[in-house]
Amino acid sequence: MTIKNEPLISVIVPIYHVEQYLRRCIDSIIGQTYKNLEIILVDDGSDDGCPAICDEYARKDNRIVVIHKDNGGLSDARNVGIDIAKGEYLAFVDSDDYIHKDMYRILMKELIKSDSDVSMSTYKYVYDGKPDEQDITYEEDYSIETMSGIQAQYSYYSDDKKLELTVAWNKLYKKELFSDLRYPKGKIFEDEFTTYKALYRSKNICLVNLPLYYYLQRNDSIIGVMNGKRNAKVVDGYLQRIEFYNKENEDELWCKAVMHCIHMICYLKSCNKELDSSNADIFETYRKDLLKLICNNRSAYKKLSKCQKVEIRLFKISSSLYYQVWNKYKKS
Incomplete structure (x- = not known):
């Protein structure tokens, strides 16, 4: 050529x-x-x-x-x-x-x-x-x-x-x-x-x-310093993806995006236990934002499995409790 x-x-x-x-x-x-x-x-x-x-x-x-x-x-x-x-x-x-x-x-x-x-x-x-x-x-x-x-x-x-x-x-x-x-x-x-x-x-x-x-x-790159509040900001992208799938009527992808977002919020929170209370609030804000998106798409919610619905209920009670249970289940 x-x-x-x-x-x-x-x-x-x-x-x-x-x-x-x-x-x-x-x-x-x-x-x-x-x-x-x-x-x-x-x-x-x-x-x-x-x-x-x-x-x-x-x-x-x-x-x-x-x-x-x-x-x-x-x-x-x-x-x-x-x-x-x-x-x-x-x-x-x-x-x-x-x-x-x-x-x-x-x-x-x-x-x-x-x-x-x-x-x-x-x-x-x-x-x-x-x-x-x-x-x-x-x-x-x-x-x-x-x-x-x-x-x-x-x-x-x-x-x-x-x-x-x-x-x-x-x-x-x-x-x-x-x-x-x-x-x-x-x-x-x-x-x-x-x-x-x-x-x-x-x-x-x-x-x-x-x-x-x-x-x-690089140690000084965005990825190299992935910690704390800066690291948590990746969740903004996960939440936007959920909204995108909802808009496109992609219910199965919406379900996958929701569960992925739950897992990542809990995982990132567990990795950032050193955050002070003011910064730690970002994970609580993300939890509430995600639950709001779930409530706003009842038709797609119905397509979640029974196990996934249980996970969401547990996440609604406490993201920390959810992660403890999920992590223990995953290891077993």
């Missing part, structure tokens, strides 16, 4: 205070074997060396577009990139991560072959202070899984690919999926609010079982 008949991919890179990692990230994108790229570097008000690095790369590669903006957060930076993207396809790379040289060549090939709206890869953890991963050449015998948008929702609750199905960065999307879809400003765990909606509206989704994305683990 030559660049003349390669569809244009817009790769959006939100950038903030990642001077140490940025060159590696950009190098991995400009070194792709798939060449027809629009590389959108969104400097989100970074006051380190990142703005100068972005401008330096733009002078060397005419595929690079640089946006300098006031700090607005990861979601805002991604949205700015989506708004100006010219490609038929979108991709996202976090600026402290990097990607395999064949990532977009393989994802595009399999997306077209399977007539999908989204293709995605698996990922590999990489660690601060460790040597960079060296790309290997993959043969053509890797496995492919295909699923519909609805099947992807069920897979989120039933298999071990929860992260692959949640994050923005391991995927290649048809841009039309984002025609009216943007990331929520001011939210952390923004992917929990957005990716499932793009997948839901997809006709087909293709999963390439190759670790083409290198996901950096």
Whole structure:
């Protein structure tokens, strides 16, 4: 495939205070074997060396577009990139991560072959202070899984690919999926609010079982400091998903989302026993919000199993008591 008949991919890179990692990230994108790229570097008000690095790369590669903006957060930076993207396809790379040289060549090939709206890869953890991963050449015998948008929702609750199905960065999307879809400003765990909606509206989704994305683990990253009140905010995304399934009349998915949310509220609360009373109130607020959503959808509630209804009654009495019982049952 030559660049003349390669569809244009817009790769959006939100950038903030990642001077140490940025060159590696950009190098991995400009070194792709798939060449027809629009590389959108969104400097989100970074006051380190990142703005100068972005401008330096733009002078060397005419595929690079640089946006300098006031700090607005990861979601805002991604949205700015989506708004100006010219490609038929979108991709996202976090600026402290990097990607395999064949990532977009393989994802595009399999997306077209399977007539999908989204293709995605698996990922590999990489660690601060460790040597960079060296790309290997993959043969053509890797496995492919295909699923519909609805099947992807069920897979989120039933298999071990929860992260692959949640994050923005391991995927290649048809841009039309984002025609009216943007990331929520001011939210952390923004992917929990957005990716499932793009997948839901997809006709087909293709999963390439190759670790083409290198996901950096940093102690100072959002994930690296997942504790306390900040960690609990992921529940906002779970609650929104319940409302989404209700609106779409997806009763079975609504039931799965409700039970998942109950389990996560209780689990997160148990992991954050060090919270003071003012911060601990966030879990009580989430419990009340969830119970309100359950009460507002009686038709879907009827489709819960007897066991699940018992769980909800126990959760209604006390989330701490519920978790003790549930955890003991799970261990047994």
